[in-house]
Amino acid sequence: MNQDDRIALVDGDGQYSYTELTARSDRFARGLLGSKADLDEERIALLLPASLDYVTALQGVWRAGGIAIPLNTSAAGPELEHYLGSTAVTRLIATREQQRALRALCQQLNVALLAVDDILAGHAAAALPEVDAGRRAMILFTSGTTSKPKGVVLTHNAIRAQVATLVDAWEWRDSDVIPLFLPLHHIHGIINVLSCALHSGATVHLMPRLDIPALCAEVAAGTFSLFMAVPTVYVKLIDYFGTLTAAGQQAICDGFARMRLNVSGSAACPVKLFQQWQALTGQVLLERYGMTEIGMALSNPYRGERRAGYVGQPLPGVAVNLFDEDDKVIASEATPGEIRIQGDTVFLEYWGNAAATRDSFRNGWFCSGDVAVIEDGYYRIMGRSSVDIIKSGGYKLSALEIEGVLLTHEAIREVAVIGLPDATWGEAVAAAIALREGAVLDHAELKQWCAGRMSAYKIPKHLRILDALPRNAMGKVTKPDLRAHF
Numbered sequence: 001m002n003q004d005d006r007i008a009l010v011d012g013d014g015q016y017s018y019t020e021l022t023a024r025s026d027r028f029a030r031g032l033l034g035s036k037a038d039l040d041e042e043r044i045a046l047l048l049p050a051s052l053d054y055v056t057a058l059q060g061v062w063r064a065g066g067i068a069i070p071l072n073t074s075a076a077g078p079e080l081e082h083y084l085g086s087t088a089v090t091r092l093i094a095t096r097e098q099q100r101a102l103r104a105l106c107q108q109l110n111v112a113l114l115a116v117d118d119i120l121a122g123h124a125a126a127a128l129p130e131v132d133a134g135r136r137a138m139i140l141f142t143s144g145t146t147s148k149p150k151g152v153v154l155t156h157n158a159i160r161a162q163v164a165t166l167v168d169a170w171e172w173r174d175s176d177v178i179p180l181f182l183p184l185h186h187i188h189g190i191i192n193v194l195s196c197a198l199h200s201g202a203t204v205h206l207m208p209r210l211d212i213p214a215l216c217a218e219v220a221a222g223t224f225s226l227f228m229a230v231p232t233v234y235v236k237l238i239d240y241f242g243t244l245t246a247a248g249q250q251a252i253c254d255g256f257a258r259m260r261l262n263v264s265g266s267a268a269c270p271v272k273l274f275q276q277w278q279a280l281t282g283q284v285l286l287e288r289y290g291m292t293e294i295g296m297a298l299s300n301p302y303r304g305e306r307r308a309g310y311v312g313q314p315l316p317g318v319a320v321n322l323f324d325e326d327d328k329v330i331a332s333e334a335t336p337g338e339i340r341i342q343g344d345t346v347f348l349e350y351w352g353n354a355a356a357t358r359d360s361f362r363n364g365w366f367c368s369g370d371v372a373v374i375e376d377g378y379y380r381i382m383g384r385s386s387v388d389i390i391k392s393g394g395y396k397l398s399a400l401e402i403e404g405v406l407l408t409h410e411a412i413r414e415v416a417v418i419g420l421p422d423a424t425w426g427e428a429v430a431a432a433i434a435l436r437e438g439a440v441l442d443h444a445e446l447k448q449w450c451a452g453r454m455s456a457y458k459i460p461k462h463l464r465i466l467d468a469l470p471r472n473a474m475g476k477v478t479k480p481d482l483r484a485h486f
């Protein structure tokens with residue numbers, strides 16, 4: 001192996017070269033294999049914060065021929081049970097601190113609970129397998145129009161294609177330095193930031209959480225050349241600037257100004273936010289559009305006009321078209337249609353759910369459920385075909401999933417969850433609830449009850465108690481009518 005002393009990861013006070021990272025991931029892969037020659041798509045879940053250990057484990061699972069399942073480190077118990085159970089995970093890699101809380105669940109599901117060090121220290125295989133790139137590499141859970149999140153299966157080929165198109169389009173280079181504070185159980189953090197950087201020989205600063213003052217201090221120091229975030233992070237940064245002196249704010253804005261690119265995605269970037277960011281930092285945000293099932297599909301250009309309110313054009317190697325309700329490609333501009341995608345970046349299947357996989361494709365095109373229009377050559381996202389999907393701070397949430405949990409509350413007779421426009425979160429989860437006879441429930445009680453039953457970011461930020469939910473003649477709750485109640 002050639003010695004590569006470039007810094008791959010900065011993790012707290014430590015920094016690790018490409019050579020060190022590769023050696024550690026290989027050792028981890030050998031440890032996972034033990035006496036096996038190939039993991040043969042064994043499902044290995046990771047419950048690790050952004051750290052050297054996370055990257056070691058992800059790469060190690062891939063090298064050993066397993067399927068990596070990175071999980072939300074703050075998932076609630078019932079969510080973890082679904083993730084681990086539905087994919088028949090055999091081993092869960094977690095920090096020692098987290099293991100106490102996981103022991104009972106792992107015993108119940110017959111999952112071996114291990115730390116990265118356990119694997120590194122264990123019996124090691126002599127050789128690593130040749131893993132065909134057509135094989136399954138990763139499962140990411142995505143919420144949608146079903147009550148439980150589905151496992152999106154990506155092959156090594158799909159991951160490579162997702163990385164290749166971004167490295168090409170955004171001109172990644174080995175001199176790039178990028179902070180990574182986004183969660184590492186979604187494409188945005190795993191592919192757009194981590195994998196693109198490591199593919200390019202760049203440096204990633206791993207931050208286990210978004211710590212805005214610490215992040216801004218590094219920005220002001222000129223540490224980073226690239227910045228990628230969801231719109232909510234830009235809103236939070238601007239809010240933070242407002243708490244600083246003019247000089248303090250200027251130093252950070254200058255740090256952003258010196259970067260070569262600031263990207264926004266995972267949710268719509270409001271035109272006002274785009275303009276505010278430009279006024280403060282001089283950076284013209286590059287907005288792009290993607291999805292767990294397809295990676296990134298549309299992007300404003302790295303070189304060329306980046307248009308506020310638009311997500312640009314298809315990325316290299318990604319075929320995108322708008323379709324009408326008769327499954328015909330819309331040829332004219334200004335006519336809205338559903339975004340559908342084809343290409344090597346597209347996922348293989350929903351794990352163990354052939355029907356959902358089948359339903360998500362039409363004539364070989366993946367149907368996104370997002371509606372867009374092309375205006376002057378640029379795509380503009382108009383909305384989603386389902387009211388049951390909420391985008392809050394970049395997280396895709398299923399109204400049905402949240403409703404399903406709330407309905408298990410003994411005071412709740414019926415419930416409907418919707419997303420309300422929100423300046424910070426894009427959309428905020430709101431629940432309209434009809435109570436059982438004689439029951440009482442206030443927002444504080446509900447929030448407390450939800451904690452531990454669902455991830456904190458799914459907990460309703462708004463609550464309305466109604467006598468009954470508005471329904472149409474078919475008896476279906478008319479969610480658009482509910483907005484007026486908030």
Ligand code: MCA
Pocket residue numbers: 181182183186187188189209210230232233236265266267289290291292295392393394395396425456457458
């Ligand atoms: C945190 N909170 C939230 C959210 N995040 N509430 C609603 N929506 C959220 N997204 C709540 C917490 O529950 C808590 O509530 C309070 O805010 C503070 O929590 P904290 O964790 O400290 O917040 P934060 O660190 O400021 O987090 C904000 C965040 C985070 C950094 C914007 O939400 C985030 O990382 N979002 C990005 C998600 C992402 O990567 N999505 C990409 C998937 P309380 O105080 O009441 O307890 S989409 C994707 O991958 C596709 C392919 C794509 O296109 O990119």
Ligand code: AMP
Pocket residue numbers: 142143187264265266267268269287288289290291292293311368370381384391394395396
């Ligand atoms: P996820 O399933 O979490 O990957 O979220 C994918 C969804 O996020 C897409 O289907 C869109 O609805 C939304 N999305 C991603 N990027 C953008 C964007 N730039 N503008 C509007 N919506 C976006």
